[in-house]
Amino acid sequence: DSLKLTSPGVINKIVREYNFRFSKGLGQNFLADENILNKIINSAMLVPGDRVLEIGAGIGTLTREISSRAEKVVAVEIDKDLIPILEENLKGRENIQIINGDILKLNLRELEKIYFGGKPFKVIANLPYYITTPIIMTLLEEGLNLQLMVFTLQKEVAERLTASPGTKAYGALTVAVNYYCHCEIISTVSRNVFFPKPGVDSAIIRLKMRQTPPVEVTDPELFFDIIKTVFKYRRKTLLNALSKDSSIIGKKNRLESFLLSTGINPARRGETLSIEEFARISNGIKGCQL
Numbered sequence: 193d194s195l196k197l198t199s200p201g202v203i204n205k206i207v208r209e210y211n212f213r214f215s216k217g218l219g220q221n222f223l224a225d226e227n228i229l230n231k232i233i234n235s236a237m238l239v240p241g242d243r244v245l246e247i248g249a250g251i252g253t254l255t256r257e258i259s260s261r262a263e264k265v266v267a268v269e270i271d272k273d274l275i276p277i278l279e280e281n282l283k284g285r286e287n288i289q290i291i292n293g294d295i296l297k298l299n300l301r302e303l304e305k306i307y308f309g310g311k312p313f314k315v316i317a318n319l320p321y322y323i324t325t326p327i328i329m330t331l332l333e334e335g336l337n338l339q340l341m342v343f344t345l346q347k348e349v350a351e352r353l354t355a356s357p358g359t360k361a362y363g364a365l366t367v368a369v370n371y372y373c374h375c376e377i378i379s380t381v382s383r384n385v386f387f388p389k390p391g392v393d394s395a396i397i398r399l400k401m402r403q404t405p406p407v408e409v410t411d412p413e414l415f416f417d418i419i420k421t422v423f424k425y426r427r428k429t430l431l432n433a434l435s436k437d438s439s440i441i442g443k444k445n446r447l448e449s450f451l452l453s454t455g456i457n458p459a460r461r462g463e464t465l466s467i468e469e470f471a472r473i474s475n476g477i478k479g480c481q482l
Protein backbone atom coordinates (compact mmCIF):
# COMPACT_ATOMS: atom_id res chain seq x y z
CA ASP A 193 0.00 0.00 0.00
CA SER A 194 2.98 2.29 0.43
CA LEU A 195 4.04 2.08 -3.23
CA LYS A 196 3.69 5.36 -5.08
CA LEU A 197 1.71 4.20 -8.12
CA THR A 198 2.33 7.42 -10.06
CA SER A 199 6.08 6.84 -10.00
CA PRO A 200 7.37 5.67 -13.42
CA GLY A 201 9.88 3.47 -11.58
CA VAL A 202 7.10 1.75 -9.65
CA ILE A 203 4.97 1.32 -12.78
CA ASN A 204 7.97 -0.25 -14.52
CA LYS A 205 8.61 -2.57 -11.62
CA ILE A 206 4.97 -3.74 -11.55
CA VAL A 207 4.97 -4.25 -15.31
CA ARG A 208 8.12 -6.38 -15.14
CA GLU A 209 7.02 -8.36 -12.11
CA TYR A 210 3.72 -9.38 -13.72
CA ASN A 211 5.12 -9.56 -17.23
CA PHE A 212 2.34 -7.17 -18.21
CA ARG A 213 2.05 -6.03 -21.83
CA PHE A 214 0.45 -2.65 -22.51
CA SER A 215 -2.40 -2.83 -24.97
CA LYS A 216 -2.60 0.21 -27.22
CA GLY A 217 -5.97 -1.03 -28.45
CA LEU A 218 -7.40 -0.80 -24.92
CA GLY A 219 -6.13 2.74 -24.43
CA GLN A 220 -3.75 1.80 -21.63
CA ASN A 221 -1.90 4.96 -20.66
CA PHE A 222 -1.37 4.99 -16.92
CA LEU A 223 -1.26 8.18 -14.89
CA ALA A 224 2.27 8.96 -13.73
CA ASP A 225 1.93 12.33 -12.03
CA GLU A 226 0.96 13.01 -8.42
CA ASN A 227 -0.26 16.57 -9.06
CA ILE A 228 -2.66 15.50 -11.79
CA LEU A 229 -3.87 12.62 -9.62
CA ASN A 230 -4.72 15.11 -6.88
CA LYS A 231 -6.39 17.44 -9.36
CA ILE A 232 -8.63 14.65 -10.68
CA ILE A 233 -9.59 13.49 -7.20
CA ASN A 234 -10.22 17.02 -5.91
CA SER A 235 -12.44 17.77 -8.92
CA ALA A 236 -14.83 15.06 -7.75
CA MET A 237 -15.35 16.89 -4.42
CA LEU A 238 -15.58 13.59 -2.56
CA VAL A 239 -17.17 13.43 0.88
CA PRO A 240 -17.13 10.38 3.19
CA GLY A 241 -20.56 8.98 2.24
CA ASP A 242 -19.86 9.04 -1.51
CA ARG A 243 -20.31 6.06 -3.81
CA VAL A 244 -18.04 6.02 -6.86
CA LEU A 245 -17.89 4.06 -10.09
CA GLU A 246 -14.42 4.04 -11.62
CA ILE A 247 -14.05 3.06 -15.27
CA GLY A 248 -10.75 1.55 -16.41
CA ALA A 249 -8.92 1.08 -13.11
CA GLY A 250 -5.54 0.16 -14.66
CA ILE A 251 -3.16 -0.57 -11.78
CA GLY A 252 -5.40 1.15 -9.24
CA THR A 253 -3.79 4.59 -9.06
CA LEU A 254 -7.08 6.51 -8.87
CA THR A 255 -8.92 3.66 -7.18
CA ARG A 256 -6.74 3.82 -4.09
CA GLU A 257 -7.22 7.56 -3.60
CA ILE A 258 -10.96 7.29 -4.14
CA SER A 259 -11.19 4.45 -1.62
CA SER A 260 -9.54 6.64 1.04
CA ARG A 261 -12.15 9.35 0.63
CA ALA A 262 -15.39 7.61 -0.33
CA GLU A 263 -17.66 5.04 1.22
CA LYS A 264 -17.61 2.61 -1.68
CA VAL A 265 -15.73 2.24 -4.99
CA VAL A 266 -16.70 -0.06 -7.82
CA ALA A 267 -13.70 -0.32 -10.16
CA VAL A 268 -14.36 -1.78 -13.61
CA GLU A 269 -11.41 -3.00 -15.67
CA ILE A 270 -11.67 -4.91 -18.94
CA ASP A 271 -8.15 -6.39 -19.02
CA LYS A 272 -8.00 -9.58 -16.99
CA ASP A 273 -4.22 -9.31 -16.80
CA LEU A 274 -4.64 -6.20 -14.66
CA ILE A 275 -6.90 -7.88 -12.10
CA PRO A 276 -4.11 -9.58 -10.05
CA ILE A 277 -2.21 -6.28 -10.06
CA LEU A 278 -5.28 -4.41 -8.86
CA GLU A 279 -5.90 -7.01 -6.14
CA GLU A 280 -2.34 -6.67 -4.92
CA ASN A 281 -2.24 -2.86 -5.01
CA LEU A 282 -5.65 -2.50 -3.34
CA LYS A 283 -5.29 -5.33 -0.85
CA GLY A 284 -6.78 -4.80 2.61
CA ARG A 285 -9.18 -2.10 1.46
CA GLU A 286 -12.65 -3.34 2.25
CA ASN A 287 -14.66 -0.71 0.39
CA ILE A 288 -13.48 -1.60 -3.13
CA GLN A 289 -15.27 -3.94 -5.51
CA ILE A 290 -13.18 -4.87 -8.54
CA ILE A 291 -15.15 -5.99 -11.59
CA ASN A 292 -13.45 -7.56 -14.60
CA GLY A 293 -15.69 -6.45 -17.46
CA ASP A 294 -16.40 -4.17 -20.38
CA ILE A 295 -18.13 -0.99 -19.20
CA LEU A 296 -20.17 -0.90 -22.42
CA LYS A 297 -21.51 -4.43 -21.87
CA LEU A 298 -22.21 -4.42 -18.14
CA ASN A 299 -25.76 -3.91 -16.97
CA LEU A 300 -25.23 -0.58 -15.24
CA ARG A 301 -28.75 -0.43 -13.78
CA GLU A 302 -28.08 -3.76 -12.06
CA LEU A 303 -24.63 -2.64 -10.94
CA GLU A 304 -26.07 0.53 -9.42
CA LYS A 305 -28.72 -1.48 -7.60
CA ILE A 306 -26.35 -4.14 -6.26
CA TYR A 307 -23.40 -2.00 -5.16
CA PHE A 308 -24.91 1.40 -4.47
CA GLY A 309 -28.40 0.37 -3.34
CA GLY A 310 -29.83 2.59 -6.09
CA LYS A 311 -28.50 5.69 -4.30
CA PRO A 312 -26.82 8.59 -6.16
CA PHE A 313 -23.23 7.98 -7.20
CA LYS A 314 -20.28 9.69 -8.86
CA VAL A 315 -18.15 8.50 -11.76
CA ILE A 316 -14.40 9.04 -11.99
CA ALA A 317 -12.37 7.83 -14.94
CA ASN A 318 -9.19 8.31 -16.81
CA LEU A 319 -11.01 7.14 -19.92
CA PRO A 320 -9.72 4.75 -22.58
CA TYR A 321 -9.72 7.18 -25.50
CA TYR A 322 -10.98 4.80 -28.18
CA ILE A 323 -14.45 4.75 -26.59
CA THR A 324 -14.79 8.12 -24.85
CA THR A 325 -18.03 9.14 -26.58
CA PRO A 326 -19.87 5.80 -26.28
CA ILE A 327 -19.00 5.63 -22.57
CA ILE A 328 -20.28 9.14 -21.85
CA MET A 329 -23.47 8.66 -23.89
CA THR A 330 -24.17 5.25 -22.35
CA LEU A 331 -23.85 6.64 -18.83
CA LEU A 332 -26.17 9.53 -19.66
CA GLU A 333 -28.81 7.54 -21.53
CA GLU A 334 -29.16 4.64 -19.09
CA GLY A 335 -31.25 6.71 -16.67
CA LEU A 336 -28.81 6.09 -13.80
CA ASN A 337 -28.85 7.90 -10.50
CA LEU A 338 -25.76 9.94 -11.42
CA GLN A 339 -24.55 12.92 -9.43
CA LEU A 340 -21.34 14.08 -11.00
CA MET A 341 -18.67 12.73 -13.35
CA VAL A 342 -15.00 13.61 -13.59
CA PHE A 343 -13.25 12.44 -16.73
CA THR A 344 -9.76 12.73 -18.06
CA LEU A 345 -10.18 12.61 -21.83
CA GLN A 346 -8.75 13.96 -25.08
CA LYS A 347 -8.44 17.74 -25.01
CA GLU A 348 -10.22 17.87 -28.35
CA VAL A 349 -13.26 16.06 -26.88
CA ALA A 350 -13.27 18.35 -23.84
CA GLU A 351 -13.43 21.28 -26.26
CA ARG A 352 -16.35 19.68 -28.08
CA LEU A 353 -18.24 19.25 -24.81
CA THR A 354 -17.90 22.93 -23.93
CA ALA A 355 -18.18 24.43 -27.45
CA SER A 356 -20.50 27.33 -28.41
CA PRO A 357 -22.98 27.20 -31.33
CA GLY A 358 -21.46 28.01 -34.71
CA THR A 359 -17.94 26.87 -33.83
CA LYS A 360 -16.23 23.91 -35.44
CA ALA A 361 -16.19 21.93 -32.20
CA TYR A 362 -19.95 22.36 -31.64
CA GLY A 363 -21.85 19.22 -32.57
CA ALA A 364 -24.44 16.61 -31.66
CA LEU A 365 -22.28 15.53 -28.70
CA THR A 366 -22.20 19.10 -27.34
CA VAL A 367 -25.97 19.46 -27.41
CA ALA A 368 -26.70 15.98 -26.09
CA VAL A 369 -24.29 16.20 -23.16
CA ASN A 370 -25.32 19.73 -22.22
CA TYR A 371 -28.95 18.64 -22.17
CA TYR A 372 -28.08 16.27 -19.30
CA CYS A 373 -25.32 18.12 -17.51
CA HIS A 374 -23.35 21.24 -16.89
CA CYS A 375 -19.84 20.79 -18.37
CA GLU A 376 -16.72 22.47 -17.11
CA ILE A 377 -13.06 22.08 -18.11
CA ILE A 378 -11.02 21.93 -14.91
CA SER A 379 -7.56 21.80 -16.43
CA THR A 380 -5.67 20.74 -19.50
CA VAL A 381 -3.24 17.87 -19.03
CA SER A 382 -0.02 17.29 -20.94
CA ARG A 383 0.46 13.94 -22.68
CA ASN A 384 3.76 13.71 -20.77
CA VAL A 385 2.06 12.73 -17.50
CA PHE A 386 1.04 9.32 -18.84
CA PHE A 387 3.03 6.15 -19.25
CA PRO A 388 3.29 5.14 -22.01
CA LYS A 389 2.82 8.60 -23.51
CA PRO A 390 -0.33 8.92 -25.69
CA GLY A 391 -0.38 10.80 -29.00
CA VAL A 392 -2.63 13.64 -27.80
CA ASP A 393 -2.99 16.04 -24.88
CA SER A 394 -5.83 15.65 -22.42
CA ALA A 395 -8.11 17.61 -20.15
CA ILE A 396 -9.92 17.03 -16.89
CA ILE A 397 -13.60 17.74 -17.26
CA ARG A 398 -16.37 17.82 -14.68
CA LEU A 399 -19.95 17.05 -15.66
CA LYS A 400 -22.56 17.96 -13.05
CA MET A 401 -25.92 16.35 -13.64
CA ARG A 402 -28.75 18.84 -14.00
CA GLN A 403 -31.82 18.45 -11.77
CA THR A 404 -33.98 19.51 -14.70
CA PRO A 405 -33.00 19.88 -18.36
CA PRO A 406 -32.06 23.42 -19.45
CA VAL A 407 -34.94 23.39 -21.94
CA GLU A 408 -38.32 21.72 -21.91
CA VAL A 409 -38.52 18.97 -24.50
CA THR A 410 -41.87 17.25 -25.06
CA ASP A 411 -40.46 14.33 -27.06
CA PRO A 412 -36.78 13.66 -26.22
CA GLU A 413 -36.47 10.96 -28.87
CA LEU A 414 -37.54 13.37 -31.61
CA PHE A 415 -35.33 16.11 -30.13
CA PHE A 416 -32.21 13.90 -30.31
CA ASP A 417 -33.20 12.58 -33.71
CA ILE A 418 -33.44 16.09 -35.12
CA ILE A 419 -30.08 17.04 -33.60
CA LYS A 420 -28.46 13.99 -35.18
CA THR A 421 -29.91 14.77 -38.61
CA VAL A 422 -28.94 18.44 -38.49
CA PHE A 423 -25.31 17.72 -37.61
CA LYS A 424 -25.06 14.90 -40.10
CA TYR A 425 -25.64 17.53 -42.78
CA ARG A 426 -23.91 20.38 -40.98
CA ARG A 427 -22.82 22.16 -44.17
CA LYS A 428 -26.40 22.39 -45.47
CA THR A 429 -29.03 24.97 -44.59
CA LEU A 430 -31.36 24.01 -41.77
CA LEU A 431 -34.19 23.56 -44.27
CA ASN A 432 -32.20 21.17 -46.46
CA ALA A 433 -30.71 19.26 -43.56
CA LEU A 434 -34.04 18.77 -41.81
CA SER A 435 -35.69 17.71 -45.08
CA LYS A 436 -33.49 14.61 -44.88
CA ASP A 437 -35.14 13.50 -41.64
CA SER A 438 -37.28 10.42 -42.19
CA SER A 439 -40.28 12.03 -40.52
CA ILE A 440 -40.16 15.07 -42.79
CA ILE A 441 -39.26 13.77 -46.23
CA GLY A 442 -41.60 15.18 -48.92
CA LYS A 443 -42.90 17.99 -46.73
CA LYS A 444 -40.33 20.65 -47.45
CA ASN A 445 -42.76 23.50 -48.13
CA ARG A 446 -44.61 22.99 -44.90
CA LEU A 447 -41.30 22.65 -43.08
CA GLU A 448 -40.20 26.02 -44.41
CA SER A 449 -43.30 27.84 -43.21
CA PHE A 450 -43.07 26.03 -39.88
CA LEU A 451 -39.48 27.20 -39.34
CA LEU A 452 -40.44 30.77 -40.25
CA SER A 453 -43.32 30.61 -37.77
CA THR A 454 -40.95 29.60 -34.95
CA GLY A 455 -38.75 32.60 -35.74
CA ILE A 456 -35.86 30.52 -37.04
CA ASN A 457 -34.46 31.38 -40.44
CA PRO A 458 -34.59 28.20 -42.61
CA ALA A 459 -31.46 29.42 -44.46
CA ARG A 460 -29.33 29.26 -41.32
CA ARG A 461 -26.88 26.44 -40.97
CA GLY A 462 -28.15 23.98 -38.38
CA GLU A 463 -24.84 23.97 -36.56
CA THR A 464 -25.52 27.54 -35.40
CA LEU A 465 -28.65 26.53 -33.45
CA SER A 466 -28.65 26.72 -29.67
CA ILE A 467 -30.06 23.93 -27.51
CA GLU A 468 -33.09 26.15 -26.90
CA GLU A 469 -33.69 26.49 -30.66
CA PHE A 470 -33.43 22.73 -31.14
CA ALA A 471 -36.06 22.35 -28.42
CA ARG A 472 -38.32 24.92 -30.07
CA ILE A 473 -38.15 23.06 -33.39
CA SER A 474 -38.71 19.59 -31.97
CA ASN A 475 -41.56 20.75 -29.71
CA GLY A 476 -43.33 22.59 -32.51
CA ILE A 477 -42.81 20.18 -35.35
CA LYS A 478 -45.33 17.64 -34.04
CA GLY A 479 -48.11 20.07 -33.36
CA CYS A 480 -47.91 21.47 -36.89
CA GLN A 481 -48.68 18.04 -38.42
CA LEU A 482 -45.57 17.95 -40.53
Ligand code: SAM
Pocket residue numbers: 218219220221222223247248249250251252253254268269270271274293294295296318319320321323
Ligand atom coordinates in the same frame (compact mmCIF):
# COMPACT_ATOMS: atom_id res chain seq x y z
N1 SAM B 1 -7.10 4.47 -14.23
C1 SAM B 1 -5.77 4.08 -14.69
C2 SAM B 1 -4.83 5.27 -14.58
O1 SAM B 1 -5.34 6.39 -14.45
O2 SAM B 1 -3.63 5.07 -14.60
C3 SAM B 1 -5.81 3.56 -16.15
C4 SAM B 1 -6.29 4.54 -17.19
S1 SAM B 1 -6.09 3.97 -18.85
C5 SAM B 1 -6.15 5.52 -19.73
C6 SAM B 1 -7.66 3.27 -19.32
C7 SAM B 1 -8.00 1.93 -18.70
O3 SAM B 1 -9.27 1.50 -19.18
C8 SAM B 1 -7.03 0.80 -19.05
O4 SAM B 1 -6.62 0.16 -17.88
C9 SAM B 1 -7.85 -0.15 -19.94
O5 SAM B 1 -7.48 -1.51 -19.84
C10 SAM B 1 -9.25 0.10 -19.44
N2 SAM B 1 -10.33 -0.18 -20.42
C11 SAM B 1 -10.27 -0.09 -21.78
N3 SAM B 1 -11.45 -0.38 -22.33
C12 SAM B 1 -12.31 -0.67 -21.31
C13 SAM B 1 -13.68 -1.05 -21.26
N4 SAM B 1 -14.42 -1.20 -22.38
N5 SAM B 1 -14.24 -1.28 -20.05
C14 SAM B 1 -13.51 -1.14 -18.92
N6 SAM B 1 -12.22 -0.77 -18.90
C15 SAM B 1 -11.60 -0.53 -20.09
